[in-house]
Amino acid sequence: MTSKQEFIEKLRNSRLRPTKQRINICEVLFNRYKTFHFTINDLFNLIKDKTGEKVSLATVYNTVHAFHKKGYLKEIPINSNQTYFDTNVTDHHHFFDVKEEKLIDLKNEDVGPIEIQKSIPGKKIKSVEVLVKLED
Amino acid sequence: MTSKQEFIEKLRNSRLRPTKQRINICEVLFNRYKTFHFTINDLFNLIKDKTGEKVSLATVYNTVHAFHKKGYLKEIPINSNQTYFDTNVTDHHHFFDVKEEKLIDLKNEDVGPIEIQKSIPGKKIKSVEVLVKLED
DNA sequence: TTCGTTGTTTATAATTATTCTAAAGAAGAT
DNA sequence: ATCTTCTTTAGAATAATTATAAACAACGAA
Ligand SMILES: [Mn+2]
Ligand SMILES: [Mn+2]
Ligand SMILES: [Zn+2]
Ligand SMILES: [Zn+2]
Numbered sequence: 001m002t003s004k005q006e007f008i009e010k011l012r013n014s015r016l017r018p019t020k021q022r023i024n025i026c027e028v029l030f031n032r033y034k035t036f037h038f039t040i041n042d043l044f045n046l047i048k049d050k051t052g053e054k055v056s057l058a059t060v061y062n063t064v065h066a067f068h069k070k071g072y073l074k075e076i077p078i079n080s081n082q083t084y085f086d087t088n089v090t091d092h093h094h095f096f097d098v099k100e101e102k103l104i105d106l107k108n109e110d111v112g113p114i115e116i117q118k119s120i121p122g123k124k125i126k127s128v129e130v131l132v133k134l135e136d
Numbered sequence: 137m138t139s140k141q142e143f144i145e146k147l148r149n150s151r152l153r154p155t156k157q158r159i160n161i162c163e164v165l166f167n168r169y170k171t172f173h174f175t176i177n178d179l180f181n182l183i184k185d186k187t188g189e190k191v192s193l194a195t196v197y198n199t200v201h202a203f204h205k206k207g208y209l210k211e212i213p214i215n216s217n218q219t220y221f222d223t224n225v226t227d228h229h230h231f232f233d234v235k236e237e238k239l240i241d242l243k244n245e246d247v248g249p250i251e252i253q254k255s256i257p258g259k260k261i262k263s264v265e266v267l268v269k270l271e272d
Numbered sequence: 273t274t275c276g277t278t279g280t281t282t283a284t285a286a287t288t289a290t291t292c293t294a295a296a297g298a299a300g301a302t
Numbered sequence: 303a304t305c306t307t308c309t310t311t312a313g314a315a316t317a318a319t320t321a322t323a324a325a326c327a328a329c330g331a332a
Contacts, residue, residue: 016279016280017278017279017280017327017328017329018328019279019280019281019327019328020327021280021281022280039318040318040319041318055281055282056281056282056283057282057283057319058281058282058283058284058320058321059280059281059282061318061319061320062280062281075215076215077213077214077215077267078213078215079211079212079213079214079219081289081290081317081318082317082318083215083318083319095254095256095259097256097259098262104256106252106254107254109253110252110253110254111250111251111252111253112250112251112253114247114248114250114266115247115248116242116246116247116268117245117246117247117248118231118242118243118246120231120233120240120270122272123231123233123270123271123272124270124271124272125268125269125270126234126269126270126271127267127268127269128266128267128268128269129266129267129268129269130250130264130265130266131213131263131264131265131267132252132261132263132264132265133261133262133263133264133265134256134259134260134261134262135259135260135262136258136259136260152308152309153298153299153300153307153308153309154299155298155299155308155309155310156298157309157310158309175289176289176290177289191310191311192310192311192312193290193311193312194291194292194310194311194312194313195309195310195311197289197290197291198309198310217288217289217318217319218288218289218290219289219290
């Protein structure tokens, strides 16, 4: 996903109007080779840096939540003062470098298949996530 | 762990003075048959309910952090507005019922062994936690 | 293209979990 | 008892996130 046209289509397909702000956010989030792990604040700053245009913090929050809801972003469960998101929405797991406060992808094959043997009546499994904390 | 004397010893062993407040908190946290998953606010309210004595919120925070540092409590990585803690400090994993906002223990045998095949130079693994989100 | 509608952005305020501060109090040692 | 050190506490400060509501932009129909 690389061109502005594609972002516009992507937004249209989700019934999100393709505004200048959302397209800029798409550029920062999705115009990359590698997966991107970020906090709202990371993103907020990168938008200014990479596009030269400022988007209000409220819009960054709104858009990230909209993309999350549409399945374009994944929320990574860690305890931090800030919430982390991930552009890689496939099933995968993470290292979290506690000192650097950085997430690193783990491929499924790096972890192996996880079979949950217990079940709770009336509930079904929504996601299975492994978090591996790293220290020096 | 059941008697007040034991809590006093436990606190002394950790070089934490056995104050009335800390002992009350121990009663609520550790005088139970089953593991206990809680937020600071849960605990704050339970102390009043179960002991009849009020402990200030700041002390609840201080004590939970002290116990966490001493290894008497485990912090559970989930994305929530509040931080969850666990009196079960053994290696184990969790279900998180997203609707009820409740944690449920998973025994290691319910998940199976997890072998991380990837390593990061200069870093070592501190913990491996599986979080299974549940929906209706 | 214009117009009315609906969705979006924004600055700013509100909320809320958590941490900090500093003074009063309690525990421990001598 | 006295001194020191640790602890508790109310309240203030911090900081991430969410809510508000007015200005603005995209859309679709005329
Ligand atoms: Mn979200
Ligand atoms: Mn802690
Ligand atoms: Zn990832
Ligand atoms: Zn547990």
